[in-house]
Every structure is written in C-alpha cells, then in structure tokens.
Amino acid sequence: MSPLDSxxxxxxALLAAWGLIGVAGLMRPGSVVFVGRTLFPLGAIVGLGVALxxxxxxxxxxxxxxxxxxxxDLPMHLRLDPLxxxxxxxxxxxxxxxxxxxxxxxxxxQGTAPGVLGLQYHLFLASMGFVLLADDxxxxxxxxxxxxxxxxxxVTSQHAIPEIRSAGFLYLLMAHVxxxxxxxxxxxxxxxxxxxxxxxxxxxxxxxxxxxAAFLLALFGFGAKAGLLPLHVWLPEAHPAAPSPxxxxxxxxxxxxxxxxxxxxxxxxxxxxxxWWGLVPLALxxxxxxxxxxxxxVQTDMKxxxxxxxxxxxxxxxxxxxxxxxxHGVGMGALAALALIAVLYHSxxxxxxxxxxxxxxxxxxxATGERNLGRLGGLIHRMPWAGWLTLVGVxxxxxxxxxxxxxxxxxxxxxxxxxxxxxxxxxxxxLPLGAAVLALAAALAGYVMVKFFGIxxxxxxxxxxLASAHDVDGLEKAGLLWLAxxxxxxxxxxxxxxxxxxxxxxxxxxxxxxxxxxSWWMLAPLPERAVSYSPxxxxxxxxxxxxxxxxxxxxxxxxxxxxxxPWDCGxxxxxxxxxxxxxxxxxxIRHIFQSFFAIERELPSxxxxxxxxxxxxxxxxxxxxxxxxxGVVQRLTNAVAWLQxxxxxxxxxxxxxTLVVLLAVML
Amino acid sequence: MSAVAWLTQFLEVLAALALAPLFLGxxxxxxxxxxxxxxxxxxxPYHGIRKLFHKDAVIATDASALFRMAPYVVFxxxxxxxxxxxxxxxxxxxxxxxxxxALVGLLAIARVFMSLAAMDIGTAFGTLGARRExxxxxxxxxxxxxxxxxxxxxSATTALPLIAERLAVQAPAIFPSLAFTAVxxxxxxxxxxARIPVDNPATHLELTMIHEAMLLEYSAxxxxxxxxxxxxxLFNYACIGFALFVPWGASLGDxxxxxxxVSIPVLAAKLAVAGVWLALLETVSAKxxxxxxxxxxxxxxxxxxLGLLVHLLLGA
Numbered sequence: 001m002s003p004l005d006s007x008x009x010x011x012x013a014l015l016a017a018w019g020l021i022g023v024a025g026l027m028r029p030g031s032v033v034f035v036g037r038t039l040f041p042l043g044a045i046v047g048l049g050v051a052l053x054x055x056x057x058x059x060x061x062x063x064x065x066x067x068x069x070x071x072x073d074l075p076m077h078l079r080l081d082p083l084x085x086x087x088x089x090x091x092x093x094x095x096x097x098x099x100x101x102x103x104x105x106x107x108x109x110q111g112t113a114p115g116v117l118g119l120q121y122h123l124f125l126a127s128m129g130f131v132l133l134a135d136d137x138x139x140x141x142x143x144x145x146x147x148x149x150x151x152x153x154x155v156t157s158q159h160a161i162p163e164i165r166s167a168g169f170l171y172l173l174m175a176h177v178x179x180x181x182x183x184x185x186x187x188x189x190x191x192x193x194x195x196x197x198x199x200x201x202x203x204x205x206x207x208x209x210x211x212x213a214a215f216l217l218a219l220f221g222f223g224a225k226a227g228l229l230p231l232h233v234w235l236p237e238a239h240p241a242a243p244s245p246x247x248x249x250x251x252x253x254x255x256x257x258x259x260x261x262x263x264x265x266x267x268x269x270x271x272x273x274x275x276w277w278g279l280v281p282l283a284l285x286x287x288x289x290x291x292x293x294x295x296x297x298v299q300t301d302m303k304x305x306x307x308x309x310x311x312x313x314x315x316x317x318x319x320x321x322x323x324x325x326x327x328h329g330v331g332m333g334a335l336a337a338l339a340l341i342a343v344l345y346h347s348x349x350x351x352x353x354x355x356x357x358x359x360x361x362x363x364x365x366x367a368t369g370e371r372n373l374g375r376l377g378g379l380i381h382r383m384p385w386a387g388w389l390t391l392v393g394v395x396x397x398x399x400x401x402x403x404x405x406x407x408x409x410x411x412x413x414x415x416x417x418x419x420x421x422x423x424x425x426x427x428x429x430x431l432p433l434g435a436a437v438l439a440l441a442a443a444l445a446g447y448v449m450v451k452f453f454g455i456x457x458x459x460x461x462x463x464x465x466l467a468s469a470h471d472v473d474g475l476e477k478a479g480l481l482w483l484a485x486x487x488x489x490x491x492x493x494x495x496x497x498x499x500x501x502x503x504x505x506x507x508x509x510x511x512x513x514x515x516x517x518x519s520w521w522m523l524a525p526l527p528e529r530a531v532s533y534s535p536x537x538x539x540x541x542x543x544x545x546x547x548x549x550x551x552x553x554x555x556x557x558x559x560x561x562x563x564x565x566p567w568d569c570g571x572x573x574x575x576x577x578x579x580x581x582x583x584x585x586x587x588x589i590r591h592i593f594q595s596f597f598a599i600e601r602e603l604p605s606x607x608x609x610x611x612x613x614x615x616x617x618x619x620x621x622x623x624x625x626x627x628x629x630x631g632v633v634q635r636l637t638n639a640v641a642w643l644q645x646x647x648x649x650x651x652x653x654x655x656x657x658t659l660v661v662l663l664a665v666m667l
Numbered sequence: 668m669s670a671v672a673w674l675t676q677f678l679e680v681l682a683a684l685a686l687a688p689l690f691l692g693x694x695x696x697x698x699x700x701x702x703x704x705x706x707x708x709x710x711x712p713y714h715g716i717r718k719l720f721h722k723d724a725v726i727a728t729d730a731s732a733l734f735r736m737a738p739y740v741v742f743x744x745x746x747x748x749x750x751x752x753x754x755x756x757x758x759x760x761x762x763x764x765x766x767x768x769a770l771v772g773l774l775a776i777a778r779v780f781m782s783l784a785a786m787d788i789g790t791a792f793g794t795l796g797a798r799r800e801x802x803x804x805x806x807x808x809x810x811x812x813x814x815x816x817x818x819x820x821x822s823a824t825t826a827l828p829l830i831a832e833r834l835a836v837q838a839p840a841i842f843p844s845l846a847f848t849a850v851x852x853x854x855x856x857x858x859x860x861a862r863i864p865v866d867n868p869a870t871h872l873e874l875t876m877i878h879e880a881m882l883l884e885y886s887a888x889x890x891x892x893x894x895x896x897x898x899x900x901l902f903n904y905a906c907i908g909f910a911l912f913v914p915w916g917a918s919l920g921d922x923x924x925x926x927x928x929v930s931i932p933v934l935a936a937k938l939a940v941a942g943v944w945l946a947l948l949e950t951v952s953a954k955x956x957x958x959x960x961x962x963x964x965x966x967x968x969x970x971x972x973l974g975l976l977v978h979l980l981l982g983a
Contacts, residue, residue, distance in 0.1 A: 559722075
C-alpha cells in the first residue's frame, strides 16, 4: 500500500521526517550552514507535504490507526478527520513559510547551538502535528506536553539572559496549570468507563452538570494555552523572549492547537453542548479582544505589541466559538456552521498574518538589534523587501479588504447579525451588542497596526545606527513571500477556502455553507439575505480606478517630480526626535482607556537638576490577580515547609505514621 | 443585469466624481452665508483641483514610494466606495461585490493609507495628524458599522442598495431606532469629514488640525487627488445618509430609464438640503478641543449602540 492510499500513514511519515530532520541536526550541531541552509529548507518541504496531504483528501472518510508504542497495554489511537485536516493544513502551510525564513535566520551561534535548536524546533512541529492526530487522552497529553516542553526550550534559547529565563518559567507554569485542567476534563469525559480513547468519550453521555464541568475545565486549560483573559499573562513575556521564527510558530500555530482543543472537546467529545455554555467563551472572548488590542496600542516593544495583538485575535476566535455553541445549542445549525467557518477561517488567517508580522520583526531585529520601537524608524528605505511584505501583513490584520483578515471579520459580523433570532429572551438582545465590541476591537486593530508599521518602517530613522541596516536575504525573502502570498490568496479566494473548511463544520455541527452552487468568485454564504462579497471584483475595481487615474494624470499633466527638503510648515531644522514616539502614538488610547491600565508616573520636580520623566503602563490583572495568588501560594508553601525539619528521625516518624494510617484504612 | 443597471452604475460614479467638488463648494458657500460672510464661488473647489494638477510636484527627499502611492490608493478606494452607494438607483451591478461592511472597509483603506503616508516623511505634524486621524477613526468606524447594523436588522440584508430599496418600499413609518442612529450618523459624518466640531477644514491652526496636518507635505497632483478624494468622501457619506434615512426618490431595482431620470433631480435636491443642514450644524457648534473629540465620538458610538438596543427592544 502506498502512503498516498492512506493519508494518515503519510501524515505520520511526514511527522517522523520532521523528527529525523531534527535528530540529523545533532550530527553537526555547531554548523549554521548544515542546519540552517540544509535542514530547515527540508523541514519547510515536509511542512508543505503535511499541508498537501491534509488538503488534498479533504472529503475522504475518517481514518484511524493504532500505534503500539509507549506504555504496555496502552496503545496510542490516532485519527485523521476533517477537523484535524484543517488544522494540519494550517500547521503545514504556515510552518513552511516560517521554516524557510528560519533557515536564513539562525546565523550566529548565540545561546543554544543551531543543531540543538533545530532538534527542538522540528520536535515542536512534529508534536503539534501529533496533537492534531491524537485520538485518546494519553496520546493527546503526551503530544501536548512535548509541545509545551519543546517550545519552552525554544523560548529560553537565549538562556543567559535572566529575563528570558523568567519569561520561560512563567510560560512553563501556565502551560502546566492548563495541562492539569485539560487532564481533569478528560477525566470527567471518560464518564466512569475508565476508557480514555476519544471514541469512548464520544459514546458516553454525561449528566449536564458533569458535562458543564468538563467544558469549563477544557475552556480553562485550552484558554491558558491560547491566552484567554485572564490567563494571557505569559504571552507578552514569552513572545519577545523567543527567537522570531519561534514566536511566529507559537503565535501563529501553537495558539491554534488550543482552539482545536476547545472545538474537539466541545463539539466532538461532549457532542451536545448546552447553548448557555457559549455565553462564557463569548463574554470572555469579547473582553479578551478589547483588552488585548488596547494593550497592544500602548506597547513600546514591537514583539510585545504583536503578542498583545495575538491576545486580541484569540479573543475574536473565542467569541466565534461562543456564538457557534449558542447557535448549535438552540438548533440553528446553519448559523453554527457559519460561526465555526469564521473561527476556522480566522485561525488560518491569523496563522499567516501573525507569522508574517513576527518574521518581519525578526528581520528588523536582525538588521538593527533593536526591539524597542523608540529606536527604529525609516526602515522601508533600508529594508524594502521586509518593509513592503510586512505591510501586506499589516493591512491584512487591520481587517482591510481585499486581504484575508477582512473575510473572517465579515463572516463573524454577518453571523452576529442573526444573533437576535436566538429563541431565548433577554439573551437575544444582548448578543448583537457583542458585534459593537467586536467592531470596536477591529477598528482599534487598525490603530495598532498603523502605529506598528508607521513607527518601525516609516518616518526618519530614530538612531544613526539604523543607516547600516540590511535587508532580508534570499531564503528569508522566500519565507516572507510565501506568507504574504498566503494572506492575499486567503483573502481573494474565500469560496475555495470555505469549501475546504466546510467538511470540518459538517463533522462538528452537521452542516456547512453551500459554496458549490455559487459562482467561484463570489462569497455568498447566506442566500436568503442576498449578501455577498467578491474580493476579486473589488480588487479589480480599485486597481482599475487607480490605473486609470494614474494614466490620465500621467498623460495630461506630465511634469517631473522635484525632490526637496520636507516642508513641515516652513520649519527648517527637522529632527528625527520630533516624530511621535511609540508612547506618543499610543497616548490617546492610554488616555481614553485609562481604567484598563496600572499607570505609574514619575514626574520631575521643577528644581530637578537632571529631570527625568517616566511613565510605566502595566497590566492591572498581573497586579490585582496574579501577585495576590502568588502571595497565597508562597504563604502556603512556607507553612508546608515546616514539615521539612531536616532530621532523619522526623522523616522516619512520618513514614511510621503513614504506615499506621494505611494499615488502619486497609483493615 | 439590464443595460439600465449598468447605465445607473456608470452615471453614479460619474456623478460622484463630477459633483463631489460642487457639493463641497455648496456647503462652504452656505456656511459663509450663514456666518454673514460673502461666499466663495461654488466652483472654487474645481479651480483648486485644476490649479493643483497644473503645478510641479514637489515631494520630500526622503519620501518613500508609499507616499507617492497613497493619493492614488485613497482616491481609488473612494471611487470604489462611490460605486456601491445607491445615490441614484439601487439596481447596481457592483452591489454583489461589496456590501456595507466592505464599504466600511473601503473607507478604512483610505484612512489607513492616508495615515501611513502622513507618517512617511517623519515630520512632527504628519505623525500628529496620523495619530489623531486614527483616534477619530477607531471610534467612527465601529459607530458607522453599528448604524449599518441597525438598518441591516430592519431590512434583513447588509447590501447597501438593498437596504435602501427595502427601506424605501416600506410604509414611511418612523423607526425610533433609526432616529438614534441618524444622530450618530450625523456625528460620524462631521468627524470623518474633518468638519467642525471635530476639525476645521478652513484653517491650518497647528495645534488643532487633523486632516490638514496629514496633507501638509503633499503638493500638486498628489494634493489634488487627496483633495478630490476628501470631497468624494463627503459626497459618499452624504449619499450613505440618504440611502439609510431618506431612501425615497431613488430609482428602485430595475425600474427603468424614466425612474432613473427622476432620481437625478431628487439627488440634487437632497444634496442641496444636506449642504444647508451641514452648514447650519457647523455654524451653531464650536470647535472642540482635540482631547474632547474622543468623547464626541464615543457619544456617537453609544448613540449607535443605543439605536441597536432600541431596535431589539421595540422590534422597530
């Protein structure tokens, strides 16, 4: 049997290939040329293969396999179904671009050796693939933990820096708090059968209180991985710490495995979600979206800004999941499918856009050594490739047509337009208001992205050293191009994408939007509403108008452009420091959303010899939630530490007491 | 699609391009009369644009290609927006390509490109203008979306020509929700088109300007396109307002040539009244401090959300 007959076998072979590529790096761990220029491009090809295998047979029947590895009598069940295909396609296609970029990125051997980094990187990819294929709790948790650990090592690859070590610790902590919740959720889902395969969980029906508990635990566990409020605190720490390709993968792909997990548990394993469950992810998602984007607007570190923007997008995704649960629960299947399409589409979009942006910051970081927006500027002149390709990502994530971010936003808003038809009083009036919050978050995302691009790439260089910045090289360029092309294609061909995603929604909620009967260029998922959107025509019209305007202007008023010093209202001594800083650009947001932040100001007195103005804007949740929890844990552990007397006779006494208690219980 | 539909489409875009500067001139003239000044000629905006096209373009030495591209993109987005707004007829062939949400997206393209271009040279005024424009925009955009949402809920579609058509054929009842959204829409229109009380199109007062600050570095043909696009934006917003709140008189569906011919004077009358109304609003209100502008926009947003809530409560 050739591997093509069995896509699952092909997938496994490709995941194993990732593992092998990783191990091969250990042969010459110090060689940048071997690991970077040979192994990473191979990894990109494997990624492409994963995406192709996943997409090509998208309508094929579900395939299962059992791997007899691991613990005796506990084989690993695997399953390739439409939902895992969608996310495998996301993993493969995004990682192809990121791996291409990474091959040019790991140049000098700082921190972890390139070979070891390559091993961690490819194991990280393979474990994410395994998460998507796992069909029992045991295999899932093994893959999930491998994913957490490999990404932890990747985050801390520059482990000589204390901040990076503490960021890594925070990440590991949150990952494990989440993993415990997921494990407990699986524990409930087995429903007393003690069978931990997903098939057993699908078959068992739980009483509603237990099912609710399983859902909430899963939401907590996967929410911690995704960065749902208030579990988002690790994201803005871990993303800036990691090397840019790793940030791209974590933000673009790993967060989506959490979305996958929520969908899998809610719609597949539990199977019949109650409609009111949806209100929890909906409310949390909206709060997360606003919170994330407002914080993104005031950041001064470009990767932290992107991390908060990821928090926002996770909020949007959970909002969609919440809507889908509500619609599914009240029996509006077609709308549940539409909401899920929006979620899956946005996952895919965000994977491409955010990876592109993180790689863009990687290029800037490499060229300048700066992450601080206050020391960048004007880079579009020195780095045209990085600049223009990043602009594609910026426009896409700002939700502008005809790029991809707009399509998922459009779908989600269309879904919201139906939410008043939910046959539940009171709720049906509150749900549409969610659209207002979503629209606000989307518009703020535009603000954030103008700040991000404008301050890094436009204007005057804020530091003299930026004049020597170099552009991306060939392989990096290819990676950026791949992701930018993905953003454009996902935006221009929504019908084709939805055709693929539809198989997953059919699996989860039993219906999919009918795209086959529509014209291929026209997105019209709601025939009864007579609404449609055609990005190709829209693009053609805009480009046509621009071309005509340009040609007419050129033909009629052909005068050369003269270059001169900037006018600036006649002010002659223009200085780069007169531009807005990152803080300055974020100031209106800081002013309007004051209550979101914990703001500390340090204002100099008029008599200060060396006056210093400082303002620090930090996360309230960290101060008001995490530090108290940390304090309680500290006090509890101090109390428990009393047990550790350090004398062997005391420990023997403990053993004695334990034995007595056990004997008393047994007898 | 009938030939009349394509004719309507063509005429609408042409009318938008041709009439937008006239509408701007009309608003300015009305404002001058109301303020007891002698009015500039109605055709002054045309002269301005023509003059600019004839000049030599001067741009800053360190302007990037984005700076030269932006006027064309802004202009293109505005023309594309004009093509989906049913100013004369609702049977537009282009209406299936972009609905009202895409229309908001088109306006956002213009805003983002204008702001990016303003940041390109790296002058203090440019970035200041960009920041303020985005500050107004991030509240105006969701407010406009919510206004469209209310109309969409009433008419069960998001395609703007269909909204206008379905609102027009209904009995001329007054929807309380539309009353709220009309207030919100007026506020958004004023803010988005850099009118008093948010911005003043007549001055270059450095500390308060928003729109003009972004255009300071532009000259000649680039400036002409930007000015024309700004006039188109005002015209587009006025026509969005007509479609949502006074859709009567436009040629509905495939109504034929006669109805199209009627719709042209109707549009002219609506524009004339809208110009007086705008000038009146601008005359009776005072310019807000920039820091108060977000409050103004937040009020508009809340009015729009209130309109949505009223619709959901009353079903009207």
